[in-house]
Amino acid sequence: MERTKIKAALASESPSDAICIKGWVRTRRDAKDFSFLEINDGSCLAGIQVVADSAAEGFGLVRDMGTGAAVAVSGALIASPGKGQKWEIRATRLELIGAADPETYPLQKKRHSDEFLRQIAHLxxxxxxxxxxxxxxxxxxxxxxxxxxxxxxxxxxxxxLTGSDCEGAGELFRVTAQAPCSPGTGGAGDFFGKPAYLxxxxxxxxxxxxxxxxxxxxxxxxxxxxxxxxxxxxxxxxxxxxxxxxxxxxxxxxxxxxxxxxxxxxxxxxxxxxxxxxxxxxxxxxxxxxxxxxxxxxxxxxxxxxxxxxxxxxxxxxxxxxxxxxxxxxxxxxxxxxxxxxxxxxxxxxxxxxxxxxxxxxxxxxxxxxxxxxxxxxxxxxxxxxxxxxxxxxxxxxxxxxxxxxxxxxxxxxxxxxxxxxxxxxxxxxxxxxxxxxxxxxxxxxxxxxxxxxxx
RNA sequence: UCCCCGGUAGCUCAACCGGCAGAGCGGGUGGCUGUUAACCACUAGGUUGGGGAUUCGAGUUCCUCCCGGGGAGCCA
CATH class of the missing domain: 3.30.930.10 (Bira Bifunctional Protein; Domain 2)
Structure with missing residues (x-):
């Protein structure tokens, strides 16, 4: 089934009995026999709530769909009976695309400091x-x-790349194709035959x-x-x-x-x-x-x-x-x-x-x-x-x-x-x-x- | 480069005058029929940034290095 971006799904005018979204789990809340998953795919700030129970194919994998995991969810887009969101997806099929080990995944479903996040700029x-x-x-x-x-x-x-060190604004980075510490750096033997800068x-x-x-x-x-x-x-x-x-x-x-x-x-x-x-x-x-x-x-x-x-x-x-x-x-x-x-x-x-x-x-x-x-x-x-x-x-x-x-x-x-x-x-x-x-x-x-x- | 502040559990932070290293969140396990920062119970988790010094004893004092943040200079 073709993937729908969450931004589009949330903007739907009417329910749909067949939709597929792919994204990353932000948080999961479990009840005894079913789970809520909040999925975000980056298309917009909001995530979409997925409700999954044993009727859904792949429900056994939900325990591995923790914060950070990449998942695909197929199901019906329905008006949410709960408070807080207009639409939700009642899952008929769940797929774990990429797990994220909860013990080592650095992002938690809580607020982190900017200083900490700067150290994990890739996440x-x-x-x-x-x-x-x-x-x-x-x-x-x-x-x-x-x-x-x-x-x-x-x-x-x-x-x-510029050869002009006279652009008149600030200090320049030098660029060279020479080996480090080579005596010809920036000179006649270097790539441009003269000093080069960014x-x-x-x-x-x-x-x-x-x-x-x-x-x-x-x-x-x-x-x-x-x-x-x-x-x-x-x-x-x-x-x-x-x-x-x-x-x-x-x-x-x-x-x-x-x-x-x-x-x-x-x-x-x-x-x-x-x-x-x-x-x-x-x-x-x-x-x-x-x-x-x-x-x-x-x-x-x-x-x-x-x-x-x-x-x-x-x-x-x-x-x-x-x-x-x-x-x-x-x-x-x-x-x-x-x-x-x-x-x-x-x-x-x-x-x-x-x-x-x-x-x-x-x-x-x-x-x-x-x-x-x-x-x-x-x-x-x-x-x-x-x-x-x-x-x-x-x-x-x-x-x-x-x-x-x-x-x-x-x-x-x-x-x-x-x-x-x-x-x-x-x-x-x-x-x-x-x-x-x-x-x-x-x-x-x-x-x-x-x-x-x-x-x- | 200079000045100031900081570095303690995965994260955010406590720890009085130098005297047994703690909490919340997160993680794990169990419970819960509609949750949404979910909730309840239990549980694991530490070379207190590195090195050195003082002391009976250092997270705490001193020296030094590393890293982070803020301010200044320079600039967009």
Whole structure:
């Protein structure tokens, strides 16, 4: 008999006398002559209740169908006489596909700590919370493509391997085809004949495509070798990077705001059931947070004004606040959590604390850069208008003593048909943290990679 | 890399001033005609993260290493 997914079975309009489901036992409750089994197949948060008695073929195997076992159940889908569920399956045939030894199966039908589940990342998707998390992750990934597709963006795949150590964001992982400790590592005898790295951003590769296809975006893995051992950092994470031709910083901020609102709205509607789990057990404020997000325009604050606000706050910050210094975590939190109490776009940063490619403003002091700060998560988006003027960009590269020759291809885009353009990067895992209320980035990645951590 | 907290049964945690290592859940066995965090009874389960030191005696104090969590820096 053809397998029905539990999500579809639970959504049935009418009973059925022949249905087959396959999944994993979450819990079993035995009475004297019959048993209840709750089966989950990952298609949705809810499981389906199976009632089995001696009339069912294979009933003798029920004693081995403990938590974690893979089973197939055939029977009739009937309205449940019990409380708590609309439908249940009265089994006519039970099959044990894969047993799970109850003495050694690590997952119990009780709540486990995130720290414990992190150690069994290969089994945690079988829990309600992580099943829900990864369904939401999938759904939001697709929503990202929907958003850009609806606006005529081209989805661009930029390389994971790069020879450029000047992408301007963070520490890089080196890649080699040489034996460990070989003297030729990264040199002339190595695979590429020169040092190779894992990408820290697709932006520089995306810009030329924006200046050809108009609007493009990348969505893929990104690698940072910083020894940032915090709940908000991973060595491997996914980043969304739109890049738009004929766009300035205001267009950039408008796009970032529309993008996030689209994703928040999508989570509230398309991921409703899964999201409610997080609202109940992880962070009771997540739904309200998303609704606040949608309710009004994001606050926008020039950096200089943000500095004034921080100074006027009367707060005794650990780190100094003055024009020209980067905002520290405590400052970002004050702006997003205390001052605005919601998402805030801070823009026009001093040029000395920002990357070389950001467009210089006429004041000679600032660049057209923006960060989106959100409560609890901190920096969710970083973006800018790109310096499109060849002479200004060349001068800036020289001023910073960067290797001009390495940027030949990049500067070509400013040499031939240059145009204003802008873009931003969004850390996908941080978005998931914001939406679900999960506080550790390692719990929104299937198999997290971080400093001193490379398991599974 | 720095600062703080923690590591005790499969899981979550107790154990007072240094004095016999415990509970709940989970597991096993038995019971129960509709359960749903099922319920009731019984039962097994420990090198207290590793190493060293102090002491008549260390889960508890000291040193050191390992692992986990939180904060900072850096960033998305």
């Amino acid at each position: 945690r998707p079988r829990t309600n919370k992580y099943g829900a998390l990864f369904r939401i992750r999938s759904s939001l990934s697709l929503a990202i493509h929907d958003f850009f597709a609806a606006r005529g963006f081209v989805y661009l795949h930029t390389p994971i 990408t820290v951003s697709g932006q520089l590769a995306a810009e030329p495509f924006a200046l050809a296809l108009g609007d493009v975006y990348t969505f893929g893995p990104t690698f940072r070798a910083e020894k940032s051992d915090t709940p908000r950092h991973a060595a491997e994470f996914w980043m969304v990077e739109p890049e738009m031709a004929f766009a300035d910083l205001t267009d950039d901020m408008d796009m970032a705001e529309a993008f996030l609102k689209h994703l928040a709205a999508h989570a509230l509607t398309a991921c409703k059931d899964d999201l409610e789990l997080f609202a109940r057990f992880v962070d009771t404020t997540v739904l309200a947070t998303l609704e606040t997000f949608l309710a009004k325009p994001f606050a926008r604050l020039p950096y200089a004004e943000a500095i004034d606000i921080l100074r006027a706050s009367g707060k005794n910050f650990e780190y100094p606040v003055s024009f020209g210094l980067d905002l520290q975590t405590e400052h970002e939190r004050h702006l997003a959590e205390v001052h605005v109490k919601g998402p805030v776009l801070v823009y026009d940063y001093p040029k000395d604390i920002k990357a070389f490619y950001m467009r210089q403003n006429d004041d000679g002091k600032t660049v057209a850069a923006m960060d989106l700060l959100v409560p609890r998560v901190g920096e969710l988006i970083g973006g800018s208008a790109r310096e499109e003027r060849l002479d200004v960009l060349t001068a800036r590269i020289t001023e910073l003593s960067l290797p001009l020759e390495a940027y030949g291809w990049y500067l070509d885009t400013r040499r031939f048909g240059s145009a204003p353009h802008a873009g931003f990067g969004l850390g996908f895992e941080r978005l998931l943290m914001m939406i679900t209320g999960v506080t550790n980035i390692r719990d929104v990645i299937a198999y997290p990679r971080a400093y001193n951590q490379l398991e599974f």
